[in-house]
Amino acid sequence: MSSRPRNKIFWFYGNLSRSGRRLSPCGRREIMTRILFIGQKPETVDYSDPALPPGFDAEKIAAGIAVAVADIEARGWQGDTCMIAPDETAGPAIERQLSGTHYDCVVIGGGLRIPPRSLGLFEIVINAVHKGAPGAAIAFNTRPEDTAEAAARQLARSGRP
Structure with missing residues (x-):
């Protein structure tokens, strides 16, 4: 609590x-400004991938997500998370999350776009967001803890609170 x-x-x-x-x-x-943070489920990440920052593990990512959610709420925004698996369920999971809810900004996690072997998954994410939230700003974080900062950058550029 x-x-x-x-x-x-x-x-x-x-x-x-x-x-x-x-x-x-x-x-x-x-x-109320609504933010959606899309990331890969921490337990499905390949931490041996040299493209990922050294020292990352599921616990650190989960703790970073908690910091991101708290920072979003501290800014007076409503935040939701959509953690996806790197498989055929990713696109439909994002589409379900976006259906029926208006988001002002969708932040896509660095773990989905940084590793070169995640390119196909990243494309699925981008296309699902484009389809399900065409009016939302899209932002990219570098680590879970800077998610709210990434959203704030894009919200300011689009003239939203």
């Missing part, structure tokens, strides 16, 4: 419309 006060959590979640937009005290919808 988060260290946030319980009443703040209740206020936040108790004041969401069905679409996930926050409601003002008067009941009007306020636009």
